[in-house]
Amino acid sequence: MNPIEADLTESQQAELKTSSLFNDDLAPVPAARRKWRVGSFAALWISMSACIPTYMLASSLIGGGMNWWQAVLTIFLGNLIVLVPMILNAHAGTHYGIPFPVYCRASFGTLGANLPAILRALVACGWFGIQAWIGGDAIYKICITILDLHPAPATNWFGINGGQFFSFLFFWGINMWVIHRGIDTIRFLLNIKAPLLLALGLLLLWWAWRQAGGFGPMLSQPSAFDAGQPKAGQFWAYFSPALTGMIGFWATLSLNIPDFSRYAKSQRDQVVGQALGLPATMALYSFIGVAVTSATTIIFGETLWNPVDVLTRFNSPVVLVVAMVALCLATLATNIAANVVSPANDFAHLAPRYISFRSGGYITGIIGVLMMPWKLLANPESYIFDWLVGYGALLGPIGGILIADYFVIRRRKLNLAALYKPDGEYRYTNGFSWVAIVAFLLGTAPSLPGFLVQVKWLNPDHVPAFLVGLFSYAWFVGFAVAFVVYLAGRILTTHPTGQGKCADDA
Numbered sequence: 001m002n003p004i005e006a007d008l009t010e011s012q013q014a015e016l017k018t019s020s021l022f023n024d025d026l027a028p029v030p031a032a033r034r035k036w037r038v039g040s041f042a043a044l045w046i047s048m049s050a051c052i053p054t055y056m057l058a059s060s061l062i063g064g065g066m067n068w069w070q071a072v073l074t075i076f077l078g079n080l081i082v083l084v085p086m087i088l089n090a091h092a093g094t095h096y097g098i099p100f101p102v103y104c105r106a107s108f109g110t111l112g113a114n115l116p117a118i119l120r121a122l123v124a125c126g127w128f129g130i131q132a133w134i135g136g137d138a139i140y141k142i143c144i145t146i147l148d149l150h151p152a153p154a155t156n157w158f159g160i161n162g163g164q165f166f167s168f169l170f171f172w173g174i175n176m177w178v179i180h181r182g183i184d185t186i187r188f189l190l191n192i193k194a195p196l197l198l199a200l201g202l203l204l205l206w207w208a209w210r211q212a213g214g215f216g217p218m219l220s221q222p223s224a225f226d227a228g229q230p231k232a233g234q235f236w237a238y239f240s241p242a243l244t245g246m247i248g249f250w251a252t253l254s255l256n257i258p259d260f261s262r263y264a265k266s267q268r269d270q271v272v273g274q275a276l277g278l279p280a281t282m283a284l285y286s287f288i289g290v291a292v293t294s295a296t297t298i299i300f301g302e303t304l305w306n307p308v309d310v311l312t313r314f315n316s317p318v319v320l321v322v323a324m325v326a327l328c329l330a331t332l333a334t335n336i337a338a339n340v341v342s343p344a345n346d347f348a349h350l351a352p353r354y355i356s357f358r359s360g361g362y363i364t365g366i367i368g369v370l371m372m373p374w375k376l377l378a379n380p381e382s383y384i385f386d387w388l389v390g391y392g393a394l395l396g397p398i399g400g401i402l403i404a405d406y407f408v409i410r411r412r413k414l415n416l417a418a419l420y421k422p423d424g425e426y427r428y429t430n431g432f433s434w435v436a437i438v439a440f441l442l443g444t445a446p447s448l449p450g451f452l453v454q455v456k457w458l459n460p461d462h463v464p465a466f467l468v469g470l471f472s473y474a475w476f477v478g479f480a481v482a483f484v485v486y487l488a489g490r491i492l493t494t495h496p497t498g499q500g501k502c503a504d505d506a
Helices: 010-016 038-049 052-063 068-096 100-108 114-146 162-181 183-212 235-249 251-256 267-277 279-299 307-311 317-339 341-350 357-370 380-409 434-454 465-493
Strands: none
Touching: 038 267, 038 279, 038 317, 052 068, 052 114, 052 235, 052 279, 052 307, 052 317, 068 100, 068 235, 068 251, 068 267, 068 279, 068 380, 100 114, 100 341, 100 380, 100 434, 114 162, 114 251, 114 307, 114 317, 114 341, 114 357, 114 380, 114 434, 162 317, 162 357, 183 279, 183 317, 235 251, 235 380, 235 465, 251 341, 251 380, 267 279, 279 307, 307 317, 317 341, 341 357, 380 434, 380 465, 434 465
């Protein structure tokens, strides 16, 4: 493993203090503050993976026709695949102590880096809203259960009632308060969250097994794709977009992982910690969701996918209150860590002299509300194929460009000080690298027709079936095309002197 890059010299730090591309939140983390070890990264991923969306993740796949082990295996494989770009992109953060938007400057340019940063930030805003909605929904459902209230029907164009919206805003406000408190409060939440939600999940699993005398019919239910079943022979047609969607679940973090790995003590710590923490936790927590849901069919006579709906069936107010607090703390910690830290840095990158981490977090929260997250969760098809696969088509090409630039073109060598200089070697053409931008556009292009068909903006009869089918592989196609185009563009535009200056350099 490569050693950590030496800190900036005092003269370099003094010079960069006046740069328009520099602020304290985007600055390289000095070696003295890089203290995250294997356990820290494992805990980070256990904390972020053990959440309600993971619990419910397999439900969409089973609803599409998979049996329980096919769904859990698809989730495990998706996370095993996304772990590869996760570890690769984390390398630059660990080696140089830089956050994601600064890392992007090497390939996209000092101003062009705002393109991947803002695209990633907008996806995080959507996820922030989804997690805030889930937390608010937990508060709403448990409160009406404790108070024995009957929920009012939604009669407005929002599609939700006043109680739901108030609960959502209440939980959203708690998120805003944590952002205001700063990074130390976030770290405290993560430390208590991982064991809390894992314990709650395992307790729920034990209760379901005991009450149902087993895990119920779902674990013995055949796949709808088996011979003689309604979707016989269609497994691979469903598996491909499903796997792409599972990769999309953490595709955001596979890009901005430098925001966390910049605190790593060594490359070994981030590699081993992430490998231990991510795939296994996602598979375990999704299995808990499947097993408990299967048992609810026997216990309650109906299938309950949402753990909040399961908990509301308990008669004890104490159990309900404790469960509500645990779920809200867990959702809060996941939301802040996964969906605030990085977009806050990304928005700060737009104007480092004027936008801080805290104000970037506020922007994230406001956009998260405006995206109306309850509509993103309206149905499994919309959630997996419109949301997860859709943004994977945008983030896959960015991952391909970053890895091609850092590992192939630059061989892991960056000029740390120049990343913060408006007139340095990463300025390219007025701050934009057209090689990277063209590679990004060409990387997203193959998936665009299929996406427009998926969201019903195009008639599938007017689009070649091959292009429609490419959308099922959006992340893979985008990553591969952008990777190849970027490498070709860099090779073709490199000056014969071999000094790394390119034709799109200013």
